[in-house]
Amino acid sequence: MNRRRPTLLAALTLTATAALTLSACGNDDDSPAKGEDKIAGADTGDKASAPPSPSSSSAAAADRPEVELPPDLQLTFEGAKTGDPVKDAVLADNAERMRAVDAAIAGTDPDAEALGFYNTGKALEAAVSWVGQFEKANATVTGQVRYFDRKVELRDKTSAVLTFCADESKGFSKDKKTGKVAKTPVTKNSYVQYNTSLDKNAEGVWQTSQIISTRGAAQCQPQ
Template identity: 70%
Template sequence: MNRRPRLLTTAAVGAAAALLLTACGGSDGSSKDNDKIAGADTGSETSASPSASATAAAGRPKITLPSDLTLTFETPQGGDAVKEAVLADNAERMRAVDAAITGTDAKGEALAYYNTGKALEAALTWVKQFKDADATLTGEARYYERTVTLKNKTTASLTFCADESKGFSKDKETNKVAKTPVTKNSYVFYNTRLDKNSEGVWQTSQIISTRGAAQCQP
């Protein structure tokens, strides 16, 4: 979703890529482009959350996004409860980043809940870039080709693609949307690591993004 301060011309993922990964996704990696949002794609089954997060459970922070921002996540079929938990917490992490950027989670409580280590650092940096640019996010983002690999009982890797072609950054003061043409860089590949903490939450600890990746092109 051109979420970076792509607007800023930083491309959320470029410099922000690191941020994108951590932020959107927040990341240690790289990616580039400006003014889009990272989203999710469809798969067999999908879930969207323009408002409140559907997976919010007791004890977890409730994530709410603005009505003009929609994230959709592919839900691969498989029936593995652990992998489904990893996918669910990753989706919440992506929502948490956008909630911090758009101001629906100004204190970043969900951001800290679903991120740790380098991923948290990147996410905070990403959010700050939007704040410094007085920008926010709007539009749609799709996340697809989400594949989980369990390393052990508390460590997993998750790769996925993001379609940011319909997501953009928006100036908070003027509400002007920074729309950009759809190019190969509208699609981003993410490679992340998640670690299960003592509370059973799969936190994203590392994230790398590659903008324009061949495997994510439509």
């Protein structure tokens, strides 16, 4: 049996601080079974220096893992095409990053390959910590989450900032054993703003290196 995923989770969780968490779907409490409100601490520390700019051939050769989600979980990403191929690449890899976290939680990526592929640095520590909390609670995710108002700012050839909103009003946690869905009422906290930093690695993959969120952000509320 392949033990790669438990080893990855165990090793990196030990290096993550206790405050590192990731936002879950549509919940407002402090445990994965009931939902996690915010990301804390993922924006601290020194940012790793960006790698040398890869050639176009190395970018094309990046062997991206296939990310699959369970049939009861649907993620929608708006505004995938900007007309700028570099910005579009940032948006595409960030979308796969968000999908990778949920795939690790849901168990559709049993080796957590995509989790390590699309995350690095503190964002990876945060992702691994959050997946580990779901495992401990024997919980998963279900429902629908919509990502919108996605805006990319290119810092240079190998670094970018991406902000976006999440509508988690139809996304929930679910008990793996009983199948019970922890549905919560829709409030302002069902909407989250994310602020992320991404670095392009030697294979041409835009990895998320840092991530913070603001639950209940005014700019993400429905009009």
